[in-house]
Each structure stands twice: as C-alpha cells, then as structure tokens.
Amino acid sequence: QVQLAESGGGFVQAGGSLRLSCVVSGRTLSRYIMGWFREAPGKERELVAAIRWSDDGPHWGAPHYADSVKGRFTISRDNAKNTVDLQMNSLKPEDTAVYYCAARTTATYNYWGQGTQVTVSA
Numbered sequence: 001q002v003q004l005a006e007s008g009g010g011f012v013q014a015g016g017s018l019r020l021s022c023v024v025s026g027r028t029l030s031r032y033i034m035g036w037f038r039e040a041p042g043k044e045r046e047l048v049a050a051i052r053w054s055d056d057g058p059h060w061g062a063p064h065y066a067d068s069v070k071g072r073f074t075i076s077r078d079n080a081k082n083t084v085d086l087q088m089n090s091l092k093p094e095d096t097a098v099y100y101c102a103a104r105t106t107a108t109y110n111y112w113g114q115g116t117q118v119t120v121s122a
Contacts, residue, residue: 001026002111004101009116012091016120020086022101022113033104034084036075038097038118048099049075049086069095091120 008020020036035050050064063075074087084101101113 002032002103004103004111004113006099006101006113006116009099009118011119011121013121014092016091017087017089018091018118020088020099020101020116020118022084022086024082024084024103031105034075034077035102035104035109036084036086037100037102037109038095039100039115040094040097043097045100049073051075051077051084053077053079088118091118093120093122096120 003025005023005025006020008018010018012018022034022036024034032053033050034053036048037045038048039045046066047064048066048069065073065075072088072090075084076087077084086099088095096119098115099118100115102109103111
C-alpha cells in the first residue's frame with residue numbers, strides 16, 4: 001500500500017513560481033511511476049508530469065511532461081526522502097487547478113493524494 005500527501009499549493013501571481021511536494025509513505029517499489037495531475041473546474045483531469053521512482057531496469061525513460069507545461073514545470077524525486085516534487089515556474093492563470101500526486105504500477109494510476117489548490121491570478 002502507498003499513501004501520498006501533497007503540499008505547497010497556494011496563491012501566486014502570473015509569472016510566479018510554486019513548488020509542490022508529495023510525501024510517499026507505506027510500501028514503495030522501484031517500478032512505481034509517480035505522476036502529478038491537475039483538475040480545473042469544468043475540465044477533465046489531466047496528467048501534468050510523470051517520473052519513474054527508480055531509473056533501474058530496461059523500462060527507464062525520461063520524465064514525461066504535458067505540452068502545456070513543458071519548459072516551465074520540472075518533476076523530480078528524492079528517493080532518500082521519499083518525496084516527489086513539481087517545480088512550477090512562469091505560472092499562468094490557466095495553471096489554476098487542484099493538483100494531485102498519484103502513483104501507478106500498471107496502466108492505471110491507483111494511488112492518489114488528497115490534492116492541493118494552486119491559484120494563479122492574472
């Protein structure tokens with residue numbers, strides 16, 4: 001079992017930055033894939049970024065980013081601290097959403113945090 005807890009959301013003006021953190025507790029496996037999702041009012045939940053917990057194995061690949069955040073957001077992990085962070089720079093009002101940390105070992109993300117609100121003013 002995996003438990004996820006997000007933090008770091010808040011209010012920021014356009015062009016500003018925030019760093020979201022996800023603390024991972026419980027059982028962790030090197031084959032887990034960690035992701036950051038966001039869900040804005042009236043919009044479908046979308047995957048923002050994803051990263052493998054470990055680079056070991058033949059399935060390792062570069063982190064994934066949605067086109068809308070590529071070049072502005074950076075996902076990172078710290079295995080020793082059991083954290084997965086999302087550095088968000090050059091924030092836009094369209095980035096306003098509830099951001100969720102998630103994890104999966106299959107095609108479907110089946111572990112979720114409670115979410116943290118990010119609000120970007122124009």
